[in-house]
Amino acid sequence: MRFLLWLILFIALFVGAGLWLTQHDAYISLTWGDYIIQTKRSVFLTLCAVLFVLFWTCASSIHWFVGLPGRIKRYFKRKRELDSWKHLALGLSSLAGGNIPNATKHAKYAKRSANSDTQPHVALLQMQIAAKTNQFKELKNLSNAALINPQTEAHTLKLLFDAAEYERDTMKALTLLETAYTKYPDQAWVLLPLLTFYHQQKNWVKAKIVLHSLKKQKLISSALCDRYHAIYAIEEARFLIRQGNYKAALHLAKHAYKLAKDFIPTIETLALTMSKCGDNKDALHLIRKHWVKTPHPVLGELYRRIALLPSHLSLSMLAESLWKANPNHPESAAVYAQLMVENKQYAKAKEKLVEAIRISQKRKLFEGLAKVESQLGSSADTINALLRQALQAPGEPSWICHDCSHVMPEWNASCEHCHHFDTLAWDRVKIASLVGNPRIYEDFKAINLDQ
Template sequence: MIWSLVKIVVFIVAVAALALGAGYLLEAEGGVRVIVAGQEFTLGPLESVVGLIVLVLVIWIGLKLLGLLVAFWKFLNGDETALSRYFARNKAAKGFDALAEGMMALASGEGRVALAKAEKADRYLNRPELTNLLTAQAAELAGDRKKAEETYRKLVQNDSTRFVGVRGIMKQKLADGDTDTALKLAEKAFALKPKHEDTQDVLLKLQAGHEDWAGARQTLSAKLKYGNLPRDIHKRRDAVLALSEAKKVLDKEQTIEAREAAIAANKQSPDLIPAAVMAAEGYIEQGQKKYATRLLKKAWEAQPHPDLAAAFAAIEPNETPAARLKRFAQLTRSHPENSESRMLMAELNIAAEDFPAARRALGDLFETDPTTRSATLMAAIERGQGASDAVVQGWLTRALSAPRGPQWVCDNCQNIHAEWTPICTNCSAFDTLSWKRPPSAEIAMPGGTEMLPLLGAQSAEAAGNAMTVVESTSDESDVIEAEDLGNPKKKGA
């Protein structure tokens, strides 16, 4: 309110001052004499003021016209002017609009449209680091791999986009199956950006695939350093790589280095079964049976496994069945109710010809956790106790349709492996094998298996043939052989 009043007062004062000034000029005498081309002009005071204003206005317009002519001349010469900046802004606006439309088309899955918009943006913008990125991705989406590769190579030439170019070519080589070139490109990309998690994962996978275990361990350490891997997982996977490195050294018959590497791997991850087995074998070769026993017991506490039992048996290869049974009781003490412990004790009692004890050890395992191995052990026990061929054959028939039990299964693709490997042979995933039951462990047979014992011949030969079939369907190393069923006094386990 006050400000409005002040403005009104100022306006009135200004008008009054102008009126007073005009009145003064009208009443004043004299003026300005102007002589032009021999003619004299006399201007009064008011006319002089008006003339001065007109003169200033003409001079200002003349200067502006002169500036416009100079700017037009510079524009023709290619110099930067207000006019050129106007056209440049207009051109940049069209370029960024085309770039935005191309990105939207790329996100919508319209590769051809995105490629056309990228070319349009490239014409309007002098920003190849932006337009080349869009062009490369649009070309890949449109299926024009040649165009994409050419664009990625252009990106490699620019310092700010070199990493993107190298990574793009690396992915193309991976898609082509050229892992050798992809490995070199992954190493280059890792050198440019060691913190990039996806590059770390790709490099680690390629190094593991090429059995470059030392390089893979360095990459794994980088993942831990830059916070892309938890410490406990790093410890486990580093142990896997150390074990793989030990196996590679063992293939070269450098047993001392292999033993040291395997022992180091086991210390990093005691629950890694292959590392425990290899380390125990190293201790056994050194004559340090006490260390091997302690190591295998610790691994058995983490997870009972047939390979651990085989390594434990190798500590005393020439002991009697009774002595072995007594020594293995120390191993199975930690998990007495585990199915692996029960089947192991049953095998040891069968080897010692104590078939009632073998039955007690096995108990109701087949009813609670049926597997091919437990059914085969029941057949061996029945044969040892003098059961008829029909009873033995009945158990062998059950073994045909029973699940195979725990196997080395890939957590990623569920592929089953006969032995542990650091990399899945099916999906090439690293450190994904676990000792567990396969998702589909049962054998599907049309019509079921209930009538098989009645259809077969009631003879020991039929039982032996059925046992042979069981062996062909199971890869357990400690399954009782068919000939053992016919001769219960023969050593087993």
């Protein structure tokens, strides 16, 4: 290209000079030793032009022949690169179609013609084949070649993470996810497993950061995000309660309640924290407020425990106030009866329990009535009949993991058996125990249940 430009420039100059000489042509004399050459300017200029063209042509030809080996080398290098890309494409197509042998063959051909640009992609293809065939040791050996290229690094980290999960190497998997998160904080395959790991480790601080990234990428709904934040706050508040830092726990409990007001654990945690801070009146009021819509046994038990604390309010008045909040629900009768028993007003307790049993024959009601009858001095036959009815009644609901059906005594952020996050729900046990709950009979040890 440069040669053509120079040639065009020279021709233009030559034509311009020729036009000038048509008007100013004259003879010139050239001295070469003893020789004197006399010629016209036009002839001399034409001779110089011919000699220049010949010199330029020879120089360009020499330059082309000198660079020929390099051009041949670049041609074959480019051809090998194209062959490598072709076999890579065929290998990926075969892998997507499930043809592992054909994909392996193309990966082998691609590796033969690979260069520095295609080698990471070839290594990634071989890693994908190794992952499909569960050859995770080979997968790890190939990872170094694929990690050096930014285009293949993300896929390589994902394959290494899958391999670590397959081998149940939790720490290795977590390290890979944290490495990937620093470079690819918007990838779903990084964020979702990383959040799961932090949930299992109860690392709520880091879980909040990852949850924020998930919400930013619109990979999680706002409602679920608020629920998770509420659960984090509940767990942190419970930890502070165990440490005796009730004021900080109250702040977190209020934050959790603000995010999920109808979530039973948030109500329970806030009421418990209020009670720990000495504000029993507000704690009881909070439970009564939610008792209208959700007369939950957990809230009822907490209400009973707080009501038994020293207070200027009588147990009778506290029991009546909870009963009036939802008088037609059996849980109201159960809590009322428990408080009346504590207050030694057995007749009132029996009255409410009998009314509740007519509506709902729950195991808890028969247990409470049996306890009241024992305090009233009823016969062993009467008490035994009530206990048999309690055994025949449906089992009481519990906190059950929906993933593994594990039953837990109290709500927790994660199941203690499968460690899955937010899987506990208040539900009835599918297979009821044949002997019932042993604590039913703690107050009736002297009674012969076989009669």
